[in-house]
Structure formats: structure tokens, C-alpha cells
Amino acid sequence: MNMLRKLALAGAFAMSLMTAPASAQQTLTFGGSDAVGSLFDRANAKFAELVNQRGGDKLRINYIQGEQLGNDIDVIQQMMQGSVQMYGDVLDWYGNWVPDFNVLNWGFTFRDSDHLEKFLASDLYAAAAERLRKEQGLRILSAASTQPRILLAKRAVNTPDDLNGIKMRVPEIRTYLLLWQALGTKPSRLAWAEIFLGLSTGTVEATEGPVSATYAAKLHQAAKFVMRTDHLLSTHHITINDAAYQALEPDLQQILVQAAKETSAWVRRQGEAETEQVVQNMANEGATVIKVDREPFVRKALEGVAEMEKTGVWPAGLWEKIRGL
Template identity: 30%
Template sequence: MKKILLVLTLIAGMLVFAGCGSDSGKDNTKANSGTADGKQITLKLGHIQSENDLWQKGAEKFAEEVEKRTNGQVKVKIYPNSTLGGDRDMAEGLQMGSVDFALIAGVLGNFEPSFQILELPYLFRDEEHFKKAIYGPVGQELNDRLLKNANIRNLAYWERGPRELTSNKPINSLKDIQGLKLRVPEIPAMVETWKAMGANPTPMAWGEVYTGLQQNVIEAQENPIPFIYGGRIYEVQKYIAMTHHKYEYVTMSMSNKTWEKLTPEQQKAIQEAAKVATDYENNLVKQETEKELKEMEAKGMKVTNPNIEEFAAAAKTVHKKFADKVAPDIYQKIVELK
């Protein structure tokens, strides 16, 4: 009888052990599977531009690549025209996980202050200097800080070309912008720098710029050529000054909450898709910038080429003071970059 009871006890113990092992396996699979169950998922990508904008084309390329590289398991639905909100709304959505991807630029400085350094006009010597910064260790450090402090993952920097100045009078020198009521984005670095150059910077949402120029609420605005063209600024402004005052970018940012739900294979596919979309977008911007500038000239806009050295000298008088408030180390690394 004792032998029988011992055998039964051993069998029961083995069954319990096996059952615990099985449950543990299920829990681990559930915790780490992401979408490994084979179900198709749809992720949201938002931006503030129209369906005709270059951002939309780049976003479509990204969506196409993600679907292809995940064999249709992950789809990306695009929401243009601020459908998911403005830049700040989308950045907050990325933090909460209610937005999966977003094309966002300067507003990220409100979530990770070091990004504000990139918004200083005449910070970069030329386009090569700009690229070395965003595609090198400086850009990676900014990404790391954004992930750590805001839980937002930057997948890529998209180039947008240099910002230029439009107005209803020719701009040939620094004296021509003194007191000029100039619309700028709601970004402190740009406001302070344009003040140092003698303009009267007026922060305003992009959606209000066309009407503001039309009604003479503002006298000028500044943006990359594709923005100027897409916003039909040539209808309400006569001149475009090639000031090249800021080499522009937009980030393809992703919610880290979404990232952590994906399998390693899906994460890899998204990184590869972002790289393909970035190359595609950057080439598209170069092609379209040249073409659209010519088209605006054909529509009557006159191009001037002011001496930007005096613009840059005035702008740089506030650079270090501003940088000391947000990220002096990042500023110094950019300045010293060869």
C-alpha cells in the first residue's frame, strides 16, 4: 500500500510540474509575441500636409514597403491634413500610443529640448554640414534623448531643403528686412534669431499664412520651396530671396509603445522601410525643389540673391545664449563638426 501511495504521489507531482511549465510557456509567448499570432494589424501615420504634398508621397512609399516586408501582416494607414491633430497633438499621441507614426519637426523641441538647437537659423555652414549632423553621432544622440525623455522613437530624418524668404518687396541685404513683419513658426529659436537680424517675427500657424499675407496682417514668410509652392504663396507674394537661412528636416517618428508590441522581425521591417522611404523622399525633394522654383518664376515671382553672410553674422549673435538654455553640449558638437 505504501509503495502504491508513493507512486501515486510522484505521478501527481509530475502532472503539477508539467502543468506549471505549460502555463509559464503560454504566459511568455503572450508577453513577447507582439503580432506573432499572424493577425493583420493596421498602424496610423499622421502629418499636417495635404494629399498632394511630398510628405504624402514619402508616407505612401513607407506604407508600401512595410506591407511588402511584412508579407501583408502590417499595414500603415495615412492621415494627412492634420486629421490626427497638429504636430503637438500627434507628438502627444505618440507618447500615449494612440498615434503610431507621425511626420514632425520643430515641435519635438517641446518634448526634448535639445531638438531646439536644430531650429537656429544659420546654425549650419552649408548642406554638407547639416547632413553630417543629422545623419551622424549628433543626430543619433538627439534620437536617444528623445526616446529616453519622451518615449518617442525617431526612425529617420527626411530632408526638406533650405528655407527661403518671400515678400512683396525685393530683399537684397540685411537692411531690407529691418522691421519686416515676418511670419515664423511658433518656435522660440526662430523668433529670437529673426529679432537679432532686425525683422519683426510674428509666430503664426501655417494654415493662417496665406490669408495673413492676403490681408497684409504679415508682410513676409519663410519656408522651403516645396512648402511655398504647395501653399500657393506665389499668388500673394512677388519676391523670393534665396536666404538659405535654415536647412530643414522632418522626422519620421514612431510611438515606442507601438514599437514594443511588434515582433523583432516586424521592427526590422519597419526600420528597413523607413530607410527606403527616406532615400525616396530626399531624392524627390531635390527634383521637385528645382522644378517648383522655375514654375514660380514662370508665374511671376522674382528671385533675389542677398548677401547671406551679413544675415548669418547677425543671427549668430544670439546662438550661444539660446543654446546655453537648452543644450549647450549639442550646440558645441555641431559647431565643431568638420
């Protein structure tokens, strides 16, 4: 859909809000794509509950769980068009439109969650978020680090050499594809809801994802080896179509912003608290958990940084600036 059509749809929604009677309740459709019961799904539900408690008869969130609205790209595009007003998931997807976000997808960039939080509070992140708002009409209300992403496979992986030639599921994010190619796998793109079947049938032999999301999707039952690569630190964010946001009264904007910030604080605490327990649950249910030596993986992944910047996957020098935070 072209940009004029997107602006028209978003503008139509904004106009409907501005012309609604003052007493009418305004409903925002909020989409996600993670498994019901996963950490991100619960975070989205918490945000919706907070807004619905505080919005009274003026504002309500209609949260659509799972992939009822489509995959992440589908929901983001609907948000750009204005047919869906809000979305909650990882920040990584925005790398499809603003290259700065791609660095979030490059393994072993961040030392720990505190390092990632420094980035989210930095001018580097603020500039990327503002570009997303100006160019795509999407306003990020809040974001936080959550859980490490882990590797699951149908055979044990102890070193990068064990990844050579393995059929690896990756999301529709270019940097993920390039990272796992650099690590020696043969990446395939599958929607999140298709991974379990893909692993069960052998279409793919490995996948990766946030700890709680992989557990909620029962991926450890289809790929019985769970590797604590902790190659990425996942994020959770809440975003709104900017035209829809601007059309709201200031008090309703404040309700959304405050609820989003509280949700981000909650999801970080909850993510950190749940990680070890969820991994233990996987082991209790028959998975073999392997804590790998990360350094060989780190060295192999870092070999690709210069090439990523040379080809414009993210702006030159950004990775080094983040490492210096």
C-alpha cells in the same frame, strides 16, 4: 494631459497589439501636417506604400494627410499619448521637448546638406534622439536632410535691414521665434494651413519654409517675393511611439525600419533634385525670385548664438561642436 495618462494610453495600445491574434492585421495610424502633394507628404505616402506592400496581412499603415489630425504639435502629442502611432515631418518640432533639437532651427548653422548629414550620423544627434525616446516615448526610425528653407514676403528683401519691423509668420517653435526676432522681424505664430490667408489679408507680411512645401501651399501667390536665403536646411524624419514599436514582432519592426531608411534616402535625393525646378516654377507663375547675399544675414544670425546657449535654448557648446563636424 499628464504623464501617467500618456503612459496609460500608450500602454493600452501596446497591450492591444500583444493580445491580438497572430493572424490579425495590425494597423498603425501615421500622421503628418504638410500640404497634400508637398515633398514631405509624398515621402510619408511612400513610406506607407512600402510598409503596406511588405506587411502583407500582418501590418498596415493608415496615413492621414494634411492637418486632418491637427497641427504638428497636436499630432506629436497624440503620438506621445498613443492614439496616433507614427508621425513624419521635420525634426525641429522636438526642440519643444529636447533642447538639443533647437539648434536645427537656428539659421546658418549648417554649411550644406552634407554637413547636416554628418550631424545626423553623429553621436551628438544620437544622444538627442535617445533622450527623446527615454523621456517622451518616441523612437526616431530615420531622418535625412531635404531642402533649404526660403523666405517669402510681400515686398523685396535684399539685406537684413529690409526685415526690420516686418510681420513674420513663424511656427510654434521657440528658436524660430528667437531667430527672426534677432533678424529684426515681428514674429507671429500661425498654423501652416493659415499662412496663405494670413498673407492675403495682411495679418502677416512674410513667411518661410521648405521649397516644395511653400510651393504646394501656393504661398508664392500670396507673397510674390521669393528670397533664396537658404537659411536652414530642412529635415524629414519618421518616428513611432516606442511602446507601439516594442509591441510589434521583430520582423514587423524590421519592415518599419527598412522602409523608413529607404524613404529617407529617397526624400534627400528628391529634395535636392526638385529645389531648382520648384523655384523656377514659382518664377514662371509670377513670383520675383531674389538670390540674396547670405553673408550679412549670417553675421546677424550668429550674433545670437551666445545668448541662445546662455539662456539654455540648446546645450552650451553644441553649436560649436556641430560647426566642427
